[in-house]
Amino acid sequence: MFVPCDGGGLDFEGFTLLMPAVSVGNVGQLAVDLVISTLRMPKVGYFYTDCLVPMVGNNPYATTKENSMELSINAEVYSLPSKKLVVLQIRSPFIKNKYRPFCQTLLSWVESSKCARVILLSSSHAYQRDDEQLLGTPLRYLLTPALEKTVEGHIQELKWKEMEKVAAYPGISDAEKVLHIPGGGITKLLFTESCSKGIHMAVLLKFCSEGDNIPDAFGLVNYLNEWLQLIKIRVSAVCFRAFIFYYQLFSFSVLAGFALACGHQEQSKRKICFG
Amino acid sequence: MATFFGEVVVAPSRAGVDDEEETEETAEDREIRRELQEKREITALWTPGAAGSPAEEPLRCSRFIVAVGHNAVAFLSAFILDSVCWKIVGAVKLWNEWCQTTNATSVLPTDSFCLFYQLISDPTVLLCQCSCYVAEDQQFQWLEKVFGHIGKEGLQVTILSTCPVAEYKTQESTLTLPSPFLKALKTKEFKEEVCCPLLEQPNIVRDLPAAVLSYCQVWQIPAVLYQCYTDIIKLDAVTIEAFKPLLSSKPLKNLVKDISESTKILKKLLTTGETHNNIYI
Numbered sequence: 001m002f003v004p005c006d007g008g009g010l011d012f013e014g015f016t017l018l019m020p021a022v023s024v025g026n027v028g029q030l031a032v033d034l035v036i037s038t039l040r041m042p043k044v045g046y047f048y049t050d051c052l053v054p055m056v057g058n059n060p061y062a063t064t065k066e067n068s069m070e071l072s073i074n075a076e077v078y079s080l081p082s083k084k085l086v087v088l089q090i091r092s093p094f095i096k097n098k099y100r101p102f103c104q105t106l107l108s109w110v111e112s113s114k115c116a117r118v119i120l121l122s123s124s125h126a127y128q129r130d131d132e133q134l135l136g137t138p139l140r141y142l143l144t145p146a147l148e149k150t151v152e153g154h155i156q157e158l159k160w161k162e163m164e165k166v167a168a169y170p171g172i173s174d175a176e177k178v179l180h181i182p183g184g185g186i187t188k189l190l191f192t193e194s195c196s197k198g199i200h201m202a203v204l205l206k207f208c209s210e211g212d213n214i215p216d217a218f219g220l221v222n223y224l225n226e227w228l229q230l231i232k233i234r235v236s237a238v239c240f241r242a243f244i245f246y247y248q249l250f251s252f253s254v255l256a257g258f259a260l261a262c263g264h265q266e267q268s269k270r271k272i273c274f275g
Numbered sequence: 276m277a278t279f280f281g282e283v284v285v286a287p288s289r290a291g292v293d294d295e296e297e298t299e300e301t302a303e304d305r306e307i308r309r310e311l312q313e314k315r316e317i318t319a320l321w322t323p324g325a326a327g328s329p330a331e332e333p334l335r336c337s338r339f340i341v342a343v344g345h346n347a348v349a350f351l352s353a354f355i356l357d358s359v360c361w362k363i364v365g366a367v368k369l370w371n372e373w374c375q376t377t378n379a380t381s382v383l384p385t386d387s388f389c390l391f392y393q394l395i396s397d398p399t400v401l402l403c404q405c406s407c408y409v410a411e412d413q414q415f416q417w418l419e420k421v422f423g424h425i426g427k428e429g430l431q432v433t434i435l436s437t438c439p440v441a442e443y444k445t446q447e448s449t450l451t452l453p454s455p456f457l458k459a460l461k462t463k464e465f466k467e468e469v470c471c472p473l474l475e476q477p478n479i480v481r482d483l484p485a486a487v488l489s490y491c492q493v494w495q496i497p498a499v500l501y502q503c504y505t506d507i508i509k510l511d512a513v514t515i516e517a518f519k520p521l522l523s524s525k526p527l528k529n530l531v532k533d534i535s536e537s538t539k540i541l542k543k544l545l546t547t548g549e550t551h552n553n554i555y556i
Contacts, residue, residue, distance in 0.1 A: 003493050005463075046493045050415035054486035056460055056500070057479035069473050071462055073489040095411050097308070 002077060002109055004045040010079065012086050013114040016228070019088040019106075020121050021190065024183035025208050027123035030217030031224070032089050036078050037061045038221075039085070039230065047075035047088055049105060051098035055091060083230060086115065094186070103190050107197060117147055117200035119228075120190060121220055125183035126207040132164050138207040139223045140164075142179075142191055147200035158226055163205065181205070317369040317413050319420040321391075333426040334364075337399040338526050340433045343483050345385070345510045346503065347435035348404040350518040353541040355530050356392060356402065364401075365391035365424070367417065371410040385510065391421075400530070401425065405483065414486040422490060431465075432491050432498035433526045435518060436484040440504040444478050455505035455517040460488060464497040470524045474502065512545055 004010050018035060020028030035041070052074045062068030074092040079085070094102060110118055126138065133140075140163040143151065165177035181188045187203055194201035204224055208216040225231060300308070321334075342351045367389035368376050377386045387407035394400035409417050440454045457471035460480060474480070480488070484500050491498035501521060505514040522531050 048493050050412075053411050053481065054414055054483075054489050055479050055481050056485045056488045056492070058460065058474060058476050060476060062476065068476065069461075071460060071488070071492050073485075073492055098412070 001048045001105065002045055002113070003048045005043060010044055012079070014116045015079070015081075015084045015086045015113075017086050017088065017110060017113075017115040017118045018121065018224075019118065020090055021123075021185045021187040021203075022090055022093055023123045023185040023187060023205075024125055025123055025210050025213035025216055027206055027208055027213050027216045027220055028121035029090060030213055031121045031220040032087055033060065034217055034221050035224075035230065036087055036089060039080055039083070041078035041080045041085075041087060043076055044079040044086075045077040046073060047077060047090075047106075047109075049075060049102060051094055051102035051105070052090065053092040053095055084116075085230070099186050099189055103186060103193050106190070107193060107199060110199060111197075117202065118194065119224065120187060120201060120203045121224065122181070122184050122187040122203055122205040123208050123213075123216065123220075124181045124187075124205055126209045128182040129207055130164070130166050130170075133207065137161060139219065140205050140207070142203040142205075144191065144195045144199060144201045146195075146198045147202055150200070151202075154227070160223075163203070314370055315410070315413060317367055317409075317416045317420060319365060319367050319424065321365040321424055322363070334401065334424055335399055335428075336401050336425045336430050337397075338431055338433070339401045339403070339425060340526060341403040341405065341435070341484075341487055343405050343434065343436040345406050346437045346505070346514045347518065348406045349510055349541070349544050350435065350515045351402060351404055352544060353515065353537045354519075354522060354534075355527065355532065356404075357532055360395055360532075361392040361402065362395055363390055364393040367391075367405070367407075367421065369407065369409065369413055369417075371408065371413060373410065374408040376407050394530070409483045411482075414483055417483065418486055418490045422494075427494060427496055430496055431526060432487065432496055433521075433524075434484050434487050434498065434500040435503070435521070436480075436500065437503045437505050437508075437514060438480070439508060440506045442478075443504045445475070452504075455503050455507075455514045457517060457520065458502050458504065459499055460502070461499045462488065462492040462495075462497060464491075464495050465499050466497065467499075467525055469499060470520050471501065510545060512541060515541060 018032065020026075020032045022029065055074045057072055059068055059070040059072055062070075072091070075088065075090050078087045078089065088106075124140075139161070141155065141160050142163045143155065163179070163181070166180045167174045168176040168178045179188060179191070184205065187205065191201060191203050193199075204220060204227075206216050206220050206223070225233070340351070340355075342348045366376075369389070370376075374387045377388050382388045382390070389403070389405040389407050389409075392402040392404070394402075403421070437455075440449075440452060443449075443452070443458075445452070458474040458478070459469045459471050460474050461469060479485075480500065480502055484502065488498055488500045490496075501518070503514060503517050505511070505517065507514055521527055
C-alpha cells in the first residue's frame with residue numbers, strides 16, 4: 001500500500017514507475033540508488049507492505065549533516081514530476097512465500113495510480129547464460145505485449161538485444177522455449193503477471209555475478225538512459241562507456257599502486273625491526 | 276567457503292526466489308503451508324476494559340515504551356517496573372521455530388514472553404516487554420495487532436533494543452569501541468532531544484525494533500529507537516546499565532523507581548537464570 005509522506009494525495013497519472021527487482025548482486029537496487037541520487041529526487045512516500053523484511057537506517061543520500069539524520073525504511077517512493085518519473089526503492093529482501101502477494105499489491109497500485117508504464121531494473125546470473133546469450137553485450141530487455149505496441153520502433157532504433165528464451169528441455173528438444181531469468185528474483189513473476197494483466201512493463205537487465213556490482217549498476221543506468229534520456233550526456237554513449245572503463249582502470253591502478261606502496265612500507269618497517 | 280582448492284561451491288544468492296519455489300505447488304503443499312501459517316498466527320490478548328474503555332475501543336495512550344530482547348526487558352524490570360504501580364493489561368502469544376511464549380503467569384527473566392503493562396496512576400502510559408523472538412513473517416502481524424489496539428493521537432513511542440557490536444560498521448578501529456554503547460534512530464515527527472548520538476550510515480537496524488520504527492515513520496508517530504551495541508548477547512549487567520542514560524530522558528524520567536532498590540533487583544534478575552555456576556562441560 002502506498003502511503004504519502006505528508007498525508008497529501010499525489011498524482012502519478014502518466015508517470016513512468018522505475019523500480020528494482022531484488023536480484024543477483026543487488027544491481028537493480030544500486031541502479032535505482034544511482035538514479036535517485038543523480039536526479040536528487042525528493043521522497044514522497046512509502047510502500048507499506050508485509051512482504052519485505054523490516055529495516056531502518058539513516059538517509060543514504062545525505063548531502064549535509066542536517067539531512068543525514070532522516071530516517072529511511074525498506075520501501076520508499078521518490079518522485080520527480082518534471083520528468084514524469086516515480087521511483088520505488090526496495091532496500092530489503094522478500095519474506096519467504098511473499099513474492100506473489102507483493103507482485104499483486106504492486107501491480108494493483110500501478111493500475112490504481114494510473115502510471116503509464118513500469119520499468120523494472122534487474123540482473124541475472126552471468127554463469128547461467130547459454131551460448132546465444134554469451135555473445136555481445138551483457139544487457140538485455142523485455143517488453144510486455146501492451147508496451148511493445150507503443151515503443152517498439154524506438155527500441156529498434158536503439159539496436160538493443162531482447163532477452164533470449166531458452167529451451168525448456170535442453171539437450172532433448174529445442175522446440176519449446178521458455179523465459180528463464182536465474183537470480184532475477186521476482187523479475188519473471190512480475191513480468192508474466194504484467195503480460196497477462198496488460199500492464200505496460202519493460203524489464204532491463206544485466207548478466208552479472210556477485211561481487212562489487214557498482215560497475216554493473218552504472219552499466220544498467222546508462223542502458224536505461226539511452227532510452228529515457230534522463231540526463232543528457234554530451235559525449236556519445238560509447239565514449240562514456242570507454243571513460244567509465246578507463247576511470248575504473250585508473251582508480252584500480254592507483255589503489256593497486258597505493259597497496260604496493262603500503263606493502264613496501266610494511267616490508268621496510270619489518271626490515272628495520274629485524275635489523 | 277571452499278574447503279579445498281578447486282571445489283565448486285554454490286554461493287547463496289541475494290535474489291531470493293529459488294527455482295524450486297517457482298514450480299507449481301501441489302494441494303498437499305498448500306495444505307501444509309496453510310496449517311503452518313495458522314500455527315504461526317500471533318494472538319494479542321487484552322484485558323477487557325483497560326483504561327476504563329470498552330475492550331473494542333483503542334486504548335488511549337500518550338507514551339508507549341517497548342523493550343525488545345532480554346537485556347532491554349531486564350532494564351525496564353530493574354529500573355521502571357514494579358507490581359505496585361503497574362498492572363498487566365495484555366500479552367502477545369506466538370509460536371515459531373525459535374521460540375514459544377510461555378503460558379506461566381509469573382515470568383522469569385530468561386523466559387520468552389511479550390507482556391503489556393499499564394501505569395496505574397496514569398493509564399495512558401503503556402509499556403511492553405518483549406523477550407521472545409518475533410519471526411520475520413510475524414513482525415507485521417505484531418504491529419497490526421498491537422498498534423491496532425492503541426490510539427495514535429498524541430502517542431509517542433520509545434523503543435529499547437540490543438544487538439551485537441560485531442554488526443556495527445565504522446571506519447574507526449573496532450578495538451577502541453567503548454562497548455556497550457547506545458545509538459539512536461528517530462522518526463521525522465520526533466522533535467525532542469535524543470540522549471545519545473544518532474546511528475551513522477551505513478548502519479541499519481532489523482527485526483522487531485525496525486518494524487516498530489518503520490510503522491511509526493509511515494504513520495507519522497513520533498518515535499525514537501535506542502539501540503545498545505554490546506558484545507554479550509546473554510543477560511548481562513554491564514549491557515543493562517548501558518541503558519541508564521535514558522532514565523533522565525523525558526519519556527522515562529518520571530517513571531524511574533528507587534535506584535538503590537534497582538541495583539538489588541538487577542542482581543536478583545541476573546542470578547535467577549543461573550542454575551549452576553560450575554566450569555564443567
